[in-house]
Amino acid sequence: MLLQDLAFGGTQRQALELAARLDRSRFAPEFWMLTDVRDFAPKAELAGIPLVWLSPYPKVGVLGLAALWKRLAAERPDILMPLTAVPNIWGRVFGRLRGITAVIGTCRGGGAIKRQHERFLKGLAAHHIVNAEPLAKALVKMGRPQDKITCIANGVDTDHFLPPPDELRPVREVVLCPARFCEDKDHETLIRGFEYTVARRPRAELWLMGDGPLRTRVRTLAARSPVRGNIRTFPPAADPRPFFQQASAVVLSSVREGLPNVILEAMSMGIPVAATAVGGIPDVVEPERTGLLCPPRNPQALGENLARVLGDEALRRSFGETARQRAVERFSMETMVRRHEAVFERVLERGCEESGRCPEPRRGE
Incomplete structure (x- = not known):
């Protein structure tokens, strides 16, 4: 999962909840950050999520993008899912240039489609995940096939966010x-x-x-x-x-x-x-x-x-x-996570068929 930062924010919180709950017998999530903003870092570390800081600076710059380009070549993740605007732009461009077929674009905010230049970059993603139906409809309207879009509503931890007595x-x-x-x-x-x-x-x-x-x-x-x-x-x-x-x-x-x-x-x-x-x-x-x-x-x-x-x-x-x-x-977390897992497996399987390259089994699998 490629993020701009781990600042306090809705997308960062949802990414953290998703990664923490993914089935570790099938998935090994990592967070790669383009900037060094660490608000949620302690919680991510507590959940056992490896964190990679691509730049020591608080704003996206050439250093972070260069580090991303190099790391994609060295690590070659099986699935690359960028979140928020800047990661969705550069993650998709660099991912495709590096030959990573399972790139999943995300649109999570009302202005995401415009800010992420979806009109021009939508085809660089093997699949899109959106969190609201109006975003899915907007992508379809600009030519994105319906079968390459999945709408998954955000989840909420209803055992954590409890009504007060x-x-x-x-x-x-x-x-x-x-x-x-x-x-x-x-x-x-x-x-x-x-x-x-x-x-x-x-x-x-x-x-x-x-x-x-x-x-x-x-x-x-x-x-x-x-x-x-x-x-x-x-x-x-x-x-x-x-x-x-x-x-x-x-x-x-x-x-x-x-x-x-x-x-x-x-x-x-x-x-x-x-x-x-x-x-x-x-x-x-x-x-x-x-x-x-x-x-x-x-x-x-x-x-x-x-x-x-x-x-x-x-x-x-x-x-x-x-x-x-x-x-x-x-809006349970369990439903949100299982639906993401289904998309990851489907996109990965399709990428294997297209490229002839499938991920190596990880230790313990």
């Missing part, structure tokens, strides 16, 4: 937004929308938890907001459960999405969700049963949805209980 349920009106500070998440709409929330719920608090390229801009918007006294910012956390436990609602104001992990984690913990109806979110959040949806870039609708959830305890409990049930029934 009644005595620990939140007593403050906290709205939590655990989201990367980037254009896709559209924090500006959220901050503007929260003004409508405070107008109806003066005690409401907005907690922004994240980091990213727009960190300074988001914090400036929060500091200049008329309701700035009700807004707090926090860095991302390896374990977000303490933040979830204090939240009466979780919010996302995204303009583009795949299938956000934070929504599944919130649902697993029995927290209602208010979000925008983009990407794979409508496939997860069921309006009036597990949360509320609104169009993107509509501050008033988002803010009023938040005020409604905060102002009705019975509604919050009903949404939360149904959300927990839905997470357990439809």
